[in-house]
Amino acid sequence: MAKPKILIIEDDPAVRHGMTAFLRANEMDVDESDTCQKATELFRGGGYDVVVADYSLPDGTSLDLLPQFKRLSEDTPFIILTAHGSIDLAVRAIKEGAEQFLTKPVESKTLLVLVKRLLQQQRLRKRQEVASREQPGPMNPFQGVSASIRRLEEQARLMIEWDSPVLILGETGSGKGVLARWIHAQGPRREETFVNLNCAGLTRELLESELFGHERGAFTGAVAAKPGLLEVGHRGIVFLDEIGDMDPAIQPKLLKALEEKTFRRLGDVRDRQVDIRLIASTNLDLEEMVRAKKFRDDLYYRVSTLTLRIPPLRERAEDIPVLAMTILRSVCSRMGRPEVQFSARALEALKEYAWPGNIRELANVLERAMILQKGECLEAADLGLGGRRPSHVATEAGLVTLKEMERLHIEKVLQRSGGNVTDAAQILGLARRTLYDRLKALGIATGKD
């Protein structure tokens, strides 16, 4: 990954060299200028992530540069340094669009922290922009014509207004998260936060501190206090994915938060008030887990007040064409390609296949097909379903071969890591090379690393 690129504009050589050397030693790419003119030339070349400029320069001030630079690149943060900490100047600088104002002498470490924070904010902003462009609104979880999906929509609409918890049941990849987001977007809490947490694979300590937060010193490594998701989601919706995997020791605390609307951060002595709507989901049989005493019955009764069950794709094959076309359209637009159609045979193949990984698997198959084929029509052979098991062979719901399970699991982890193979390999406990070999053997395309 390219290093962040910083432009330092400072006419005092000692100060300039000091800042440059320190930022370079901290993995940043630094260009220097001692005048406004040279800085303008450099900045026009583009690609700067942060500008650090002394106020007073031999041929002008950084307030002369600021509006020009903002016109050229509005998103590049601008830090102004000055020897005279004047409130007036600071107010003008901020009004003109400067992100920060620092009084000299500036400690290198302070500058580094500030630059890093601005870089992080910039990254976050970009990610949010991308996300909002990719998803103009929440996805429609009820695409299709089947009676079961219409029934699900009717039931879900009845549940929107209330504060009672909702339990969403469904196989892996069937769209439980999409439905939870839809409920949030339609309901009275839509302006408030939606936070989600996957309870699977987290140690008890981590899950507890993620949910309830902790005070400083609550455990080794708790160097600062941190609010939990219940606090962050106050007034909004907390979506707990895979609640069946929640450690039994945490379950009574969650029940207390739901029933009494209070909870306690780890290491804290006082209760805090919280108002959340809980949406939980699982692909496990929670009732069976209650019978087997693996899940608390009181929590089960509380979270399952309102239950929605998403049918697996293979039970609503008539919905597959609509879903596939919607997903294909969004893949094309993400890739900047003109719209692609399915051949009649390809649609048949999609309907015949069992889809043990449900909509997630469908989306992955279509994305891979689009990466590998460049024409205007997707044929059955382009889908690569040949080696996979058609629906009439999958005799019992959810029963798949070990190889299919491996493929599904890898696809799921890749999805969670945003397609990043290095991160996925780490989650799977594999060497990156080994994961690449498995991807090749299973015919999984990633599109990026």
Ligand SMILES: Nc1ncnc2c1ncn2[C@@H]1O[C@H](COP(=O)(O)OP(=O)(O)OP(=O)(O)O)[C@@H](O)[C@H]1O
């Ligand atoms: N109605 C839909 N339209 C388009 N894409 C969808 C739809 N439902 C789900 N998807 C896509 O399928 C994938 C899986 O969806 P989601 O994460 O909601 O499933 P899930 O049931 O919560 O999965 P898991 O059991 O792994 O938690 C996501 O990439 C999502 O974008």
